[in-house]
Amino acid sequence: xxxxxxxxxxxxxxxxxxxxxxxxxxxxxxxxxxxxxxxxxxxxxxxxxxxxxxxxxxxxxxxxxxxxxxxxxxxxxxxxxxxxxxxxxxxxxxxxxxxxxxxxxxxxxxxxxxxxxxxxxxxxxxxxxxxxxxxxxxxxxxxxxxxxxxxxxxxxxxxxxxxxxxxxxxxxxxxxxxxxxxxxxxxxxxxxxxxxxxxxxxxxxxxxxxxxxxxxxxxxxxxxxxxxxxxxxxxxxxxxxxxxxxxxxxxxx
Ligand SMILES: [Zn+2]
Ligand SMILES: [Zn+2]
Numbered sequence: 001x002x003x004x005x006x007x008x009x010x011x012x013x014x015x016x017x018x019x020x021x022x023x024x025x026x027x028x029x030x031x032x033x034x035x036x037x038x039x040x041x042x043x044x045x046x047x048x049x050x051x052x053x054x055x056x057x058x059x060x061x062x063x064x065x066x067x068x069x070x071x072x073x074x075x076x077x078x079x080x081x082x083x084x085x086x087x088x089x090x091x092x093x094x095x096x097x098x099x100x101x102x103x104x105x106x107x108x109x110x111x112x113x114x115x116x117x118x119x120x121x122x123x124x125x126x127x128x129x130x131x132x133x134x135x136x137x138x139x140x141x142x143x144x145x146x147x148x149x150x151x152x153x154x155x156x157x158x159x160x161x162x163x164x165x166x167x168x169x170x171x172x173x174x175x176x177x178x179x180x181x182x183x184x185x186x187x188x189x190x191x192x193x194x195x196x197x198x199x200x201x202x203x204x205x206x207x208x209x210x211x212x213x214x215x216x217x218x219x220x221x222x223x224x225x226x227x228x229x230x231x232x233x234x235x236x237x238x239x240x241x242x243x244x245x246x247x248x249x250x251x252x253x
Pocket of ligand 2: 072074075153154180211
């Protein structure tokens with residue numbers, strides 16, 4: 001897949017880069033490719049998720065897949081609202097999701113696939129890292145000709161571990177790493193090591209938000225310079241032959 005065929009829109013985040021969208025704790029990102037429209041996580045509140053999508057003129061009926069990174073409240077809160085409007089959706093979760101919720105989601109959607117511990121291809125060129133760590137969290141990998149695009153929900157198992165696993169499977173550079181890096185409680189020394197290691201693994205662009213924390217964001221910015229993208233709700237990312245087109249500040253009315 002060419003990266004030029006991919007568009008990412010952060011539609012739910014406690015970090016905010018757009019005044020006309022509502023910002024609450026949680027994360028969700030819409031991934032549009034030539035063949036699929038995938039919702040990565042659903043934030044903590046369905047009403048706000050739908051309102052933000054509406055403001056950005058993103059069509060809920062085009063969503064064909066929902067990918068749930070892990071079962072924490074701030075990532076699954078919008079599931080009901082989405083499925084109420086569009087049930088023609090395949091859902092991917094991990095073993096952390098309760099059996100009762102899997103049963104209910106099976107009733108409300110096209111069907112649920114429970115991903116285990118191993119990296120798994122879920123759609124052409126689109127992979128799950130497989131469930132990692134105590135939260136049994138999966139991260140999302142798009143295998144493009146220009147490198148990997150990795151999206152993490154909360155990165156409870158460590159953002160470094162996620163990138164390491166992706167590299168183990170694909171042995172490719174990382175074009176973009178986006179999402180929650182879960183460094184808000186880390187000591188500065190550890191954050192510096194993480195930033196260095198992420199960069200040394202061949203990561204070109206980073207777009208941290210959600211649970212990354214202010215200090216970690218600053219250190220990523222210092223290290224990645226113009227290849228650092230300030231994350232948050234309202235950020236749209238396009239690609240131009242392996243370069244991320246910098247998201248402009250939204251001017252929605
Ligand atoms: Zn979490
Ligand atoms: Zn979270």
